[in-house]
Amino acid sequence: MIVHAMKGGWWADSQYEENAPLKAAGWWWHPGPDGCRRKGCEACQAGLRKKWWTPFADKAARLRQVEGDVQIEWTPEAAAAVRATERSLEASRAVDAEIEVPAPEGLDYLPFQRAGIAYALARPGTLIADQMGLGKTIQALGLINAAPTVKRVLIVCPASLRINWQREAEKWLVQKWQIHVVMSAKAPPADAEIIIINPDRLKGKILDALMSRTWDLIVVDECQICKNPRAARTKKILGEPARKGKEAVPGLVDRAARKLFLTGTPILNRPIEIQPVAGALDRRQFGSFFGFAKRYAGAYQSRWGWVFDGASNLAELQDKLRASIMIRRIKSEVLTELPPKRRQIIELDLSGFEHIVGAEQESWARHEQMIADAEARTALAHAEGDDASYEAAVRDLRSATSAAFTEMARVRHETAVAKVPQVIEHVDSLLEGDEEQKVLVFAHHHDVVDALAVHWGAKSVVLTGRNKPEERDAAVQRFQNDPACRVFIGSIQAAGVGLTLTAADLVVFAELDWVPANMSQAEDRCHRIGQRRQVLVQHLVFDGSLDAQMAKTLVAKQTIMDQALDLRAERIKIEAQEPVTPSAQGHGRPREYPKATPEQREAAARGVQQLAGLCDGARKLDGAGFNRVDTRLGHELAMRSQGRPLTDGEVWLAAKMVRRYRRQLSAEIVEVLSG
Template sequence: MDGIQIPHLPELSKIPPGMLYPHQSDGVAFLLSKKRVVLADDMGLGKTRQAIVAMNVGAPEGAILVVCPASLKLNWRREIRMVDPDAVVEVIGAKDGAPEATPRWVVVNYDLLTKYAARLHDIPWAGVILDEAHFIKNASQRTGHCLKLLGVQKEARAPVIGPQYVFLLTGTPMTNRPRDLFNLLRCVGHPAARSFLSFAKRYCDAYQNDFGWVTTGASNLEELNLLLKEVSIRRKKEEVLDLPPKVRSWVPVDVASSPSAVESSLAFMRWYAATDPANPNDKQFLAKLMKVRTALHKAKHKAVEERIEDVLATGQKVVVFTSFTEGLKRHAKTLGEACVTISGSDTAEQRQATVERFQDDPDVKVAVCNLIAGGVGITLTAGTHVIFQDLDWVPANHAQAEDRCYRLGQKNRVTVEYFYAAGSLDEYISELLSLKMALIGSVEAEVAPEASFLAELEARLRAIAPALMQEAKLAKSDPKDRLAELTTLIPKTHREQEEADNPGMWEFKSSRDPSKSYRVTYGRAGHLECTCEGFLYRGNCKHVQDVRAKT
């Protein structure tokens, strides 16, 4: 919480006592003071409750739109009515979604934005909430609809219009790389998001190859960390809650006795070694990779089965995450009535009923979930043991899934185990996941890591070059190790210490024309702005960078 200024607003007196935890009250105050802001609290800290209360206080009149994943729509209606029992809520696409009266709240999932675009874009929303806002990190039709609903205009330098209150909720603002942050910053009107190319050059270590710009890297992370804090608030569980510990461990599985796993891995490496890096075939690459991952999944199944039995013998409940429907069905068949499942084909109603059975029924001991479908928006705090049978390329997916158990309401220690096939592609993925988590942590951290950490990180990256090459190809970009810029995180020993003469406004003389001067001030949402031409076009400049470094 260091560096986060929590304002004291008279509007907070309208909130009934006991509705919010102390950290949630601080969060509501922050949302109301900024109006357009990213709420990036850890999963399980009550971002939904904070956003609902802040909207009711800040925009008591008018309609509020909530855009969320399909699996969370019913949960949003439940949470809204917990705050305001008389609220009229319409859930678009639900069987009982249309209320008789004019709705105060409208809840829609991302997948239905195109179908209902004409209606949604015609309403002058008083406020808009994007839940799991990292869904709009990439350019897509749904991202385009979200930007329009939030009043983000196509012209990069045009002012943001539309709803006064815009809250972006995500426990993982940077799911993989710094470029994931661009659209979030654009939605809250941060000037650094006026030009993607300028943003990519500054923070993604962008470079050109024969196919165009490659923006998968990371650079100037200390500055990006400071920039993000101007328009976001993020609290970790250990900072604000007295939760029991979470223990994470990696469990190697010997798959040498599985002929299919061994042969599929060898076949993949033989094929990969013979490919021409200058002519990538992404479709074939993904097909070959999927065969390996499927074979490894099957080879690990018995070990995971045995671990589930060990946990059940202690009287605890366990949550298993897998990427493959076949494995989900096999566990369900073996465990019978003691097991419930959550998959991508479940409706919101089915998913909620499954969650309630796992939470409340003492005879239900195991929840086997699809890693993506069961990894967001649900609470499984009855479970104290989490097992990952498969590894995803994106660390945020694992972080989301882990915290289905490790969140408000958890009273016991949570054990998280990642099963990986030793000496195989799985081992590369597990190492890559650890490194990505370290990279994301360095951006979101309050304090920059030490030089020794950065040196170790870089050395380990070089050691797993094959995995980096595979991931780079998977992301349709040429492999290139560009993390040397992480050294910008090393604390500067010779940084200037002088204080600004006038806090809140800084003046700089033009280097070309001494008679000219430029002013850096705070914008309405708390981000820094400059009057120079460079800032006008790029949303960033040396003057703003200097002020960030000083303050």
């Protein structure tokens, strides 16, 4: 086999028996221009016919790793291109680089920061996804120092970080720059060389003024805010891709010669969340939302539309990101002197508060059952094909979901308030044990924050979304430098991003957040460069409360994030499973269901009857879980099947349940309904 380079990719001159390594490496078979349906296909343009090829450098590099018994000869051009990709992969993990980067007198970059600057210098679009606390801001400013062509810079960052960016720029930039921080609705001055702005200010005259200029560099800090391509701020920053009947709409990044995105958590919950940013940096490889979703988000089409909330091919995604746009290092690799974090779950005394946790549990179970009933009614109405019943069921489902959210927010608030005295007592004991100990305390509700602030008074500072930027900065400076200030009280959202609070090595969560990235962001306010002690993170919960359940859920969610982004994370298999019931969003006219045969109708009836006999509503049974929706659905279908034949829609619904719980049923039933 001989591998050749071509414009936009590689192709292989191979025999049939040599195809295995090409398939394993993810190469594509190209039938020729007549049989290809891919728009703008590079293989068609190269005139390839009945050849294996790939436009992706990471897949070309992977072929070198899966050669096996097949002898592969690479042309010099093909080999050189692959070596460049391999060097890019190595650079994406580099902890040092032989590069001289200008720095102000008395300051210097850490070795891995030089490597990050070198990586960004080598490409027009870069995602610095270093773990939180490794100095991404310094690397961005180092890029400005190192790139002589950069004269005009736009920095988009959260409002809470504007002053910090200004201070760091004045500290780290070698040349004197005209820096303007947008703090009002007035358009920035024309002579400003560096403009710092938060996304909420990107509107009206300000946005028009910024779009009218060209930028040598745009920096988007905390770029995970662009995870939703439909959000207004995402469209303003990244633009909108072309769709059927609609031309592409440029964003601010399209006005910049060089793009630099910064985040420590590019994937907040699901891999699909990184696509908008990756697509903006490399449209050729990541620009197709749908293509990305199918390959890396485990996308599948349910009867009610496409679902993109899974995860698949994460090792390939990591390699492709690293080979093209992303550099990511984790603290254990580059800060060997920084001890790892430790986490503890501290169970508070439940005495006297059993009624609150009990009410929380009852409310959770009640609304979970209410939503399950509504989802089951929605699925059954859909299966019956009755538009009016289906629309009514969808309205009920939405109403139940909204009511559950409102109710659970209320009871969680009551639980948080009830914990305050014990949170205070716990933190006081930590402070009394060491006169130099400082503590970060995170909460969610304002009245919880206020109650903590009243107790600690002058020896604490408070930072929430209510604080002005200058107040935020003053709070940080006092906590870092004043020995008398021993407690930093912050809201998880407002105080969890972009701050350095290394004066503390102890983090206490009085309340928790469902999003693991928000928790990690908050933790890493003190677990970052400058920290020399081991950081201890404590979650204070009532046993049996929602917070206690959340603490376990957060660990599971963090695994997906680590697997997609960190080389040494343990690989796990994540399978997207199609739900039995439709979502509340998919409320169009029910489709026609496949015509069921008499055998399928009988097997469906037997299947749901057997499941109804097995299922008593327990969470786990014989290794397979019966959730509340399926419990309700299975019993209802079983009752219907005893009084009349199941409809085609009900057979289809029953077949989905049978396939899901196939381990509980006979192989004969499963086989009939799997055809």
